[in-house]
Amino acid sequence: MRKSALDTYQFTWFDWFCLWYPPGWLILFNRHWQHYHADPDGWHWLEYVLCLIPCGFYLALLIRWLRLGCRFPRNQGYSFDPRYQQAFREEILKPIVKYYFRAELKQLENLPKTAPLLVAMNHAGMCFPWDFLVLGYLLAENRDWTVQPLAGVALFDHPWMMWWLPHGWSQTLGGVRAERNEFEAALAQKTVLLYAPEGLRGPAKGWFKRYQLETFDLSFVQLSDRYNIPILPVVCLGNEYLHLWAINLKNLAKKIYLPFLPLSPLIPLFALFPSMGVWAMRSRLRYFIQPVYKTELKAEFNSSRKMRSRAYQEAQSLRDKMQTLINQLLQ
Template sequence: MINQQSEKILNTQREKASGEGYKFSWFDWFCIWYPPGWLILFNRHWQHYHADPDGWNWLEYGLFLIPGGFYLALLMRWLRLGCRSPRTEVGEFNPKYQQAFREEVLGFIVKYYFRGELQQIDNLPQTGSMIVAMNHAGMCFPWDFLTLGYLLGTRGWVVQPLAGVSLFEHPWVIWWLPPKWSQVLGAVRAELGDFEKAIATNTQGKILLYAPEGLRGPLKGWRRRYHLQKFDVSFIQLSDRYHIPILPVVCIGSEALHPWTFNLKKLQRLFKLPFLPFSPLMLILLLFPSMGVWAMRSRLRYFIQPFEKDINSTKGRAAAYRQAQQLQEKLQLQLNHLLGKPTKR
């Protein structure tokens, strides 16, 4: 159910903004083409629709754009807020804001920067609830997920991706992005209880975007690109329990979002991050931390596979594990075929 208070806030902010949606200024176009500015654009768009006194201000935005300036901006904001973290009151999924962000910001990035494309669209159903299962990689901000969500959204679907817990509550994300930004845009915590609740609540027309590899996909690093990792079984079990079909999707191009990377496991655990990639790009990120939401330009192509029709016959965890393994093998064969790799016999 849509939170009425959140909807009212959004409508009020629309009226305050001269009754119009977000219009790009020259500064926004500059932010699109200057990587440290992406974080500015996300926050400015939010502030157009929401009153956010704890958010970043113009002076702090300006500091984002110079080497090392983000650290000074962070200190200034912390002092301005009285040495505390930003408030995080707003937190309910708001399809109206998701649509506004998709049309006014995400659309340009998907079409002209990541060049997202849906392939084999004859396999797309007309409507109905489903779990869209996709290989996930890139070791960066989840642009492969956001791009697919946008492309499916252009068909009138309301898509909710499962996202790592760090995108909801990690201190870095709380300071980077607007309050509860992931929740408001529809993300569901990638934990079994939240996953099941999202499926069980209002299953009619529910579309969840899911990565069966979990964090193992991004963690595998550049040397094992396009090698699918072990699939979790939770999505098989929940598909069976709630009679929701699984629509597999194969993504080509996501591995190039943050190329030549490997994970720094010790530092990852120290900072309690899902992964901490190291590559030549990390040297730039140290100077411009706002680039944490940016990724290398890539062409993201999504190949829609036929529905998995035999899922709703699993009995027990062992059967669900076999189903997950079979789906992983099937998608790996499809990946190899699309990449022109020889099939092992």
């Protein structure tokens, strides 16, 4: 981060407008980034203004592409910066979490006082991962922890993400690639890792299967056992309403290299304003913290078929417990 701690980001009338105008969220994220980082490949003022008008994003994208010499934005080689994560959390996320998503943690008596932890949560919404970002904010606020989400490698380098957000934005904010070396590096810093046991199946399942948990991957049980990290199960209510009435066009999504492609009554708006890709419907996000869960495997046998079977059984057992709790809370 090139700015000093005293040179914080000051909201202007334009920033407040972007905060309450859905196509402006993307602009707000990029303006905040450019305040703290020199980014010659980033968006310019004319392009920002164009993003605010119907179909103007396409013209802004063309202008930016020509300005960069008909190439993609360069990767500046950024890595996780806790200072920038804190600045983004306090200056951008805070009003969104408190006043837009009205988020709150429940059952705080189950929240441990020490890290590291592997937080397993039902991930949903078929949109920008707001349920993860909001949970990260709340955990850091309550325990002053370093919180980092674990995500698939493709989500960091997707061509569409390079144009929406600064190249390296996810890594700088703490995103951890689902690779062994990055996972171990994060653990060495006593961090709290956010993990979606359903993988992309969770957010991609669609509106008609809302609050129905998909099969849990066994990897988080194996990771917990191998590195001796306790699992903190968390159930989120409200994240299914971040993108209402959406179904997933799986075949088309594969053809255009997207993890999922939602179809809903909101899609015409997204077609007119692609910058709304980081926006979500207003929802009340409630997180119910469960008692810490410890695996019962033996790490030295994780590679055997029997141990994989036991890990799978433990993962599905935890899934069943979380599904039962969701059903009770919904009633």
